[in-house]
Amino acid sequence: MKKIIYFLLIFAIFSLFSSICYAQWVAQTNPSSNNLLDVSFINRNTGWACGDGGVIIKTTNAGTNWELQNSGVTDKNLFGIHAIDSQYVYCVGWFETILKTTNGGTNWIIIRNGPWGQGASFFGLYFLNRNIGWMLKNFYILRTTDGCNTFDSTLSIFSYLRDIYFKDDLTGILCGDGSLIMKSTDGGVVWNQITIPQTTTESPDFFKESFVGNTGWVVGRGTNTPGLGPNVWTTTNFGTNWDTIGRVPYPYEAENYCVYFSGLSTGWCGGSYGYLFKTPNGGFNWYQQVVPSNYFRRSMWFYNDSIGWAVGGAGQILYTTTSGQYVGVEKISGEIPKDFHLYQNYPNPFNPSTKIKFDIPNFPLMKGARGMSVRLTIYDILGREIATLVNQQLNPGMYEVEWDASNYPSGVYFYKINTESFNQTKRMVLIK
Numbered sequence: 204m205k206k207i208i209y210f211l212l213i214f215a216i217f218s219l220f221s222s223i224c225y226a227q228w229v230a231q232t233n234p235s236s237n238n239l240l241d242v243s244f245i246n247r248n249t250g251w252a253c254g255d256g257g258v259i260i261k262t263t264n265a266g267t268n269w270e271l272q273n274s275g276v277t278d279k280n281l282f283g284i285h286a287i288d289s290q291y292v293y294c295v296g297w298f299e300t301i302l303k304t305t306n307g308g309t310n311w312i313i314i315r316n317g318p319w320g321q322g323a324s325f326f327g328l329y330f331l332n333r334n335i336g337w338m339l340k341n342f343y344i345l346r347t348t349d350g351c352n353t354f355d356s357t358l359s360i361f362s363y364l365r366d367i368y369f370k371d372d373l374t375g376i377l378c379g380d381g382s383l384i385m386k387s388t389d390g391g392v393v394w395n396q397i398t399i400p401q402t403t404t405e406s407p408d409f410f411k412e413s414f415v416g417n418t419g420w421v422v423g424r425g426t427n428t429p430g431l432g433p434n435v436w437t438t439t440n441f442g443t444n445w446d447t448i449g450r451v452p453y454p455y456e457a458e459n460y461c462v463y464f465s466g467l468s469t470g471w472c473g474g475s476y477g478y479l480f481k482t483p484n485g486g487f488n489w490y491q492q493v494v495p496s497n498y499f500r501r502s503m504w505f506y507n508d509s510i511g512w513a514v515g516g517a518g519q520i521l522y523t524t525t526s527g528q529y530v531g532v533e534k535i536s537g538e539i540p541k542d543f544h545l546y547q548n549y550p551n552p553f554n555p556s557t558k559i560k561f562d563i564p565n566f567p568l569m570k571g572a573r574g575m576s577v578r579l580t581i582y583d584i585l586g587r588e589i590a591t592l593v594n595q596q597l598n599p600g601m602y603e604v605e606w607d608a609s610n611y612p613s614g615v616y617f618y619k620i621n622t623e624s625f626n627q628t629k630r631m632v633l634i635k
Contacts, residue, residue, distance in 0.1 A: 228479075228494045228513075228527055231266040231520040239514035241502040243286040247588075250504065251308065252514050253281035253294050261308050266512060266522050272308040276300055278319050283328045283338075291333045293351070295325035301338065303351055314351045327366040327377075335372060337391050339364035344377065346391045359385065359394060366411045368419075376442040378409035378421055386442045399436060399445050407434065411461040411502070413470065417441040420486050422451060422472050425458040433459045433474075435486045451480050451489045460515075465505040471527065473500025473513055481527055483609060492527045508611070509590040524591035532579075532593045536601040540564045543625035548606075548618065552632040555609040559592070561620055565599050574598045578621045581606060584614055592618075608633050 233239070237255040244250030250266075253259045257276040260269045274281065274294070281296035294302040299317030304310060323341040330336030338345040341363060346355045362379045369375035375387045377394070384397040407423025414420075418439050425433040433451040438444060451459060457475050464470035470486060473479040477497035480489040498516030505511030513521045540562035548557045559579065566575055574596035581590040589611070592604045606618075613635045619628040 227525045228492065228521045228523050230495055231269065231512075231522050233260060233269050233518040233520050234271040235260060236518045238516050239501065239518055239520065240280065240282050241284045242504050242512055242514045242520075243284050243292075244504050244506065244512070245286045245288055247506045247510060249286075249289060250512070251284050251286055251292055251294075252502075252520065253284040253296070254514075254518065255280045257281060257296075258518075259284070259294060259302075259308065259311070265510075266520060269520065272311065274302060274311050275313050276302065276316055279316070282324070282326045285328050285330050285336070287330055287333050293328055293330055293336060293338075295328050295338050295340075297324040298322050299340075300325060301351060326364065329367045329369055329375070331369055331372060337367050337369065337375065339367055339377060339379075344391055344394065355392070357391060357394060360396065363408075365409060368412060368414050370414065370417075370441060374441060376412060376414070376419065378412045380406075380408040382406040382409065382423070384409070384421070384442060384445065397442055397445065401434070401447050410459070411463075413462050413464045414441070415464050415467055418464075418467055420462055420464055420470065421445075422459045422462045424460070425453055425455075425474065433457075433472075435489075437486055448485070449482075449487045449489065452491070453478055453480075461500060461502050461513075463503040463505055463511070465508050465511070469508045469526065471503055471505070471511070471513070473503060473515070475499045477515075479513060479521075479527070494521060507587070507589050510588070524594065526590070532595070532597070532602050532604045534598075534600045535560070535603045538601065539599045540601060543622065543627075545618075545620045545627040545629060547629060548631045552634045553608070554633065554635050556605055556607045557631060558603055558605050559618055560601065560603045562601050563597055563599050563622070566624070575622055579604060580619050580621075582617045582619065584616070589616075 235258045237258045239252045239254035242252040248265045249263050251261050257274040257279050259272045259274045262269045279296045279300045284294045286292045292304050299315045299322040301314035303312045325340045327339040334350045335348050342359050344357045362381050362383045364379040367377040373390050377385050382399045385394040387394045409421040412421050420437050422435050423433050433453045435449040436445045437448050459474040462472040470482045479492045479494050482489045498519045500513050500515040503513045509526045510524050544562040546560040548559045577597045579593035
């Protein structure tokens, strides 16, 4: 009997620990179980993802609901998607597949759709606006200036081309297999290969690149030997020069597939076996985050340093509002407060962290509820939500939560509590 009780206690503790660890990367419901290979948003709420079997899905409420769209190419794997605005989205995939929508995906126009198994495959794309864009296929870069009515074609070196980004209509960077980095300064007519340091004995593939202004990053795909593998390279002059600054601590058998930086300090990368890592210091150090499955991570998109999505195997979509980190709210008193109250944070001003207390009094529970729904969020001076510290059901009591603002600049911020019957906002100051 004692053994059974001991086992149940251990199981309960393990279940609680698991739910806490997984709480900050939440799996969203996908109407398709096909692998997802890319994701693109235009704002915090509206985005698209694409994947195997011609799957394209869309959300208009930050992923609370995803709807399946009819791409018209059910036999193709779609590797790249780029949303320009709420109406225009482009998508590319295997065997000469190029798709376009001009009404948010209600209808998809097939620009190209080669026979299955024939012709080159497209892997990446980037559009500056509704008309000007570039698409990557095996050894070729296609450019359009009229919304894919016509194309210019440029032959690259003999390598698979994976990802591309233009900061304006002239200057762009692409990456690919074999440590390939190429730069164009004439709108993609001529491409020059950039020498990457420390790749003379090993050439990791670059599947994705990420840029914030002139600063960019690539992460090696990885190998099964302790070589360069998932090393991190960065540039501060838009690809003219690159330096190795760190290494993502993947196991040797794992591979990196994607990288995304929301700012100069904060970035993520993901790969096989469900691995997902975060850096708080521009790529020098990386820390593994706990996620609710071991499906591979193929693409990511972040709205800011806290809010983002990761997509990958079996159609899984992960969503975070806390930068992927667990933020704990602690009940600090057993005394039941008489009224709702949001206290001034302390210390204030602060650097880099501060604590916020709030009271939840007795209240009538709604049918089926385990507590009162409480949401505590942080906003910048422009009113943009940048972090969610609490988003759960709480019982009556006094609570405290800590906000670490190490990755945020000095300035005025606001924190707001929302419940079913109480809302309040207060001001705080971060000084570094």
